[in-house]
Amino acid sequence: MNVVLWIIFLPIILFVIGTFMLGYSRKFIARIERRYGPPIQQVFYDIFKLMNKKTNISHGWMHDFAILMLLGGTLLTMYFIPVPGFSYFAQYGDVLVIMYVLLIPALGMALGVGETANPNGSIGISRALMMLAGYDIPFFLTFIGMAMLNNTTSMLDLIHLQQAGGIATWGIITNPILGVAALIALQGMLGEKPFEVMVAPHEIATGPMTEMGGKYLGIMMIQHAIGVVIELTIYINLFLGGAVNWFEYIVKLFVLFTLLLSVNAVFGRFRTDDAVRFMWKIPLPLAIIGVLFIIF
Structure with missing residues (x-):
């Protein structure tokens, strides 16, 4: 029953x-x-x-499916990443599984934006996929490096060690x-400056979000909010010892995010x-x- 409650309330x-x-x-x-x-809220x-x-207005069933794929891929990734008090699915998926499912949201966004046939959106998603090729390889290598260093591919075991x-x-x-390499890659993964090429509001009018509105844009914002936490959590679990309670977890999230925002701001x-x-x-x-x- 505890697992069911976590599955419902964790998102x-x-x-x-x-x-x-x-x-x-x-x-x-x-x-x-x-x-x-x-205001913060x-x-x-x-x-x-x-x-x-x-x-x-709808751009067809593929567009609708892709937006759900975007959010669903993010939620799937979320369940495989240990957080304080909940690591049930982490025992069934190691860092290699996480690495693969992290690609699902990007593919969902590419499918959805491609269906809109908006030039700004198409440019934005092409930039996003180029950046994916840029940051995903070093991030993948840091995954492999930490697994080799600790002789385990389980993120839960890495946290415990x-x-x-x-x-x-x-x-x-x-x-x-590896920590510095992953931190730079994380800046690109979050899409923060100087790697904010996908959105680029002064060039391509926010890119993939140009043709989105209403519930479609709302779902993209929900996915982005959860995705930011997930990506920061991966770094915390790999390089900052995870967290034993929610207070420590939230503090580490905000400290790490503030560091990345400082780079973004300057x-x-x-x-x-x-x-x-x-x-x-x-x-x-x-x-x-x-x-x-x-x-x-």
């Missing part, structure tokens, strides 16, 4: 956390830019408004090269080719070096 919990984190990001960047910024208001709008040995056994301490946006080239010149070689250190 709601992570959605609430993710929504406030997105609101916090708006406020944080606004204060750096000497603006007041919207504004993202929740936006989603509530969008989900209550009537949608009169780090917690048993204390801070000295955290992944960021035992292999800082950097401009790369061109798409420069962003991919940067990923292949910096985090990819770092990840390779980190893996080689483990092997030899």
Whole structure:
């Protein structure tokens, strides 16, 4: 019964956390830019408004299916990632499974946006897939490196090993090269500057979201809120010892997110080719070096 309750309420919990984190990001960047910024709960208001709008236009069943695939892939990934108090599905899926299911939301977005035939959306999704090729390879190598270092592919076991040995056994301490490579890749995975090439509001009018409205846009915002928490959680579990309780978990989420937002606030946006080239010149070689250190 406890597992059933977690299955029902975990998406709601992570959605609430993710929504406030997105609101916090708006406020944080606004204060750096000497603006007041919207209230932290504004993202929740936006989603509530969008989900209550009537949608009169559809781009076909593939478009509808792809949006559900986008959200469903994110929820599937969520259940395989251990959080404090719930790791039931983590025993059935290791870091390799997580790596594969992480691709489902991106493919769902590509299918959905492709059906709209909007040029801005098509440009945005092509940029997103290029960035996927940029950050996914170094992130995959950090997965492999941490699995080799600890002789296990189970994310749950990786967390237990780090917690048993204390801070000295955290992944960021035992292999800082992989930790830095994964951190740079995480910046690209979250789509934060300087890797904000997919949205690029001044160039392609928010890219994939251009043709979305009403419930479609609301579902995309829900997916983004949960996805941010999931991606940060992966890094926390691999390199920051996971979390033994929800207070520690939320603190680590916000500290890590604040670090990435600080980079976002002071950097401009790369061109798409420069962003991919940067990923292949910096985090990819770092990840390779980190893996080689483990092997030899």
